[in-house]
Amino acid sequence: METNLLEFIEYHKIDKNDIMDAKGLSISEIKDEMKMNDILFAYNTTPCGNAGHTIRDRHSHCIVCNTANIAFMKRTKQTGHVYIAGSIIKNYIKIGMTTEDPIKRIGKLNSRKVGNTNDWVVIKSIKCDYANMVEFGIQKELQRYKVEGEYYGDNDTESSEMFRCRYKTAIETVEKYFSDKEINKKEEKTYLVNPEKYNNFKNIANPKYL
Ligand SMILES: [Zn+2]
Structure with a gap:
């Protein structure tokens, strides 16, 4: 490896298992290899247009042009807790992912009044690798119940993580996704002895996603 390549890899803390040499390989061979072995980056690729x-x-x-992609790609691999939370006041279910303790995370959501409420409770969490991908995948499965138009603070990405569905629908979707x-x-952690009251929510489909 060239010195400046090594420096780049070290500076951006890229794990050697996350990068491969693409020399002599076709684009489809590189893609297959990356997919099969969970490799995020390749060097000796075709030169970028810029x-x-x-x-x-x-x-x-x-x-190199866009170093933000490095952190983005690394985050996709991160281990974390995919959690289901509920708000009785709003009849909302939230699917989220956190690398910290889900209880701590929910405390922050409540103090920021995410979804315009502060009665969020964690009902269930599952620790796994690729937690971001798992979170997005499950949110996509529940998309038809998505809440729209709840804006708060400076960060509304979390609005896309709230759903009008009962807990039972959420947990079944999660379990099915994992299997x-x-x-x-x-x-795996269940926080409530009786999540029954979170099952009284109605499943309300968003016409946009039907
Ligand atoms: Zn470039």
Whole structure:
């Protein structure tokens, strides 16, 4: 490896297991290899259109031109807790992901009044790898119940994580997702003895997603 390549890898704290040499490989061979071995980046790729850099991420983006992609790609691999929370006041279910303790995370959501309420309670959490991907996948499955138009503070990405559905629908979707995709549960926690009151919510489909 060239010195400046090594420096780049070290500076951006790229794990050696997350990067491969693409020299002599076709684009489809590189893609297959990355997919099969969970590799995020490749060097000795075709030069980027901007400045001829030869380090790209799995989606073929030049990571020298746009170093933000490095953190983004690393985050996709992160281990975390995918959790289900509920608000009785709003009749909302929230699917989220956090690398910290879910209880602590929910405390922050309540103090920021996410979804215009502060009665969020964690009902269930599952620790897994690729927690971001799992979170997005489950949110996509529940999309038809998505809450829209609840804005708060300076960060409304979390608005897309709230759903008008009963807990039973959420937990069944989560369990099905884990078993269909054969995702390993590293740890599982149920926080409420009786989540029954979160089952009284109605499943309300958003016409936009029907
Ligand atoms: Zn570039």
